[in-house]
Amino acid sequence: MILRTIFGMVVGWMASGVFALLGRNSQAALTIRPDRRQFLRNAALGAVGSVLALLGAGTGLLLWPRKTGDFGSALTVRAEDVPPVDGVPYRNIQGKFFLMHNSDGLLALYTKCPHLGCTVPWVGPPDSANAFQCPCHGSMYNYVGVRTGGPAPRPMDYMAVTVDEATGNVTVNTGEISERLAYAPEQATPYPV
Numbered sequence: 001m002i003l004r005t006i007f008g009m010v011v012g013w014m015a016s017g018v019f020a021l022l023g024r025n026s027q028a029a030l031t032i033r034p035d036r037r038q039f040l041r042n043a044a045l046g047a048v049g050s051v052l053a054l055l056g057a058g059t060g061l062l063l064w065p066r067k068t069g070d071f072g073s074a075l076t077v078r079a080e081d082v083p084p085v086d087g088v089p090y091r092n093i094q095g096k097f098f099l100m101h102n103s104d105g106l107l108a109l110y111t112k113c114p115h116l117g118c119t120v121p122w123v124g125p126p127d128s129a130n131a132f133q134c135p136c137h138g139s140m141y142n143y144v145g146v147r148t149g150g151p152a153p154r155p156m157d158y159m160a161v162t163v164d165e166a167t168g169n170v171t172v173n174t175g176e177i178s179e180r181l182a183y184a185p186e187q188a189t190p191y192p193v
Contacts, residue, residue, distance in 0.1 A: 070094060071094060071095055071096050071174050072174055072175045073173075073174060073175060074171050074172070074173045074174070074175075075092060075094065075095040075171070075172050075174060076169055076170070076171050076172075077090060077092065077099055077169065077170040077171075077172060078169055079167060079168030079169050079170075081099075082099065082101060082106070082168070082170055082191065083099065083100070083101045084101060085101050085102060085103060086101070086102055086103070086143070087101060088122070088124060089101075089109075089122055091111075091122065092172070095159075095172060095174045096110060096111045096112065096119075096174065097109060097110055097111060097159055097172055097174060098111060098122060098132075099161075099170065099172065100143060100144060100145075101191060102143065102144060102188065104185040104187075104188035104190075105188035105189045105190040105191045106161050106163070106170060106188060106189045106190075106191045107144060107145070107158055107161070107187060107188045107189075108158055108159040108160075108161050108172045109132075109144075109145040109156045109157070109158055109159075110156060110157040110158065110159060110177050112157070113134040113136065113137075113139055113152060113156070114152050114153060114154050114155070114156065114157060114179070115134065115136075115137055115139050115150070115151050115152040115153065116136060116137065118134050118135060118136035118137070120132045120133070120134045120135075120139075120141065120156065121133070121135065128142070128143075130142070130148060130149065131143045132145065132156065134150065134152070137150060137151050137152075138150045138151070139151060139152035141155065141156055144183045144188075145157075145158065145183070146182065146183045154179060154180065154181055155180055155181070155182065155183065157177050157178060157179050157180070158177070158178055158180065158187055159172050159173060159174055159176060159177055159178070160172070160173040160176040160178070161173075161189040162189065163189055163190070163191055163192075165192065168192065170189075170191070
């Protein structure tokens with residue numbers, strides 16, 4: 001990147017020298033050239049304009065609304081997709097979570113390993129001490145995401161879950177991820193059976 005910039009500056013300098021030699025005896029030499037003050041004013045205005053344009057473009061990108069149904073937003077899981085108690089979890093690839101259902105209720109586990117961020121797959125079965133196993137460095141987690149082995153510093157993170165009592169649909173807020181040191185029953189959201 002810097003070499004390309006230096007190359008461009010050298011080529012520009014050489015081209016200006018060639019055009020200066022060619023223009024000495026031409027009509028272009030008689031035209032009025034801007035003085036130093038005009039040049040500096042124009043350069044400063046150009047620089048300020050460029051910065052403002054970049055800031056405007058960056059602000060526009062940050063303020064652009066996110067697509068619904070993507071990671072970082074609230075995602076709905078239909079009642080028929082909610083797993084049975086202590087059953088195989090429901091995986092949502094877009095939301096990057098597993099929806100677990102134990103006797104305490106529902107728990108949405110973030111698929112990112114707290115060790116170095118690898119995606120942790122379900123390897124089952126639910127009653128196993130290593131229901132989840134990180135393929136990168138071997139961290140193992142039980143059904144509710146508590147670390148049972150490996151280098152991970154803590155259990156898997158979890159996401160906020162709400163239940164629509166009327167329909168049984170579950171909403172997982174993938175923008176609200178919480179760390180924890182252990183599993184506590186209040187981390188699970190009660191679900192009507």
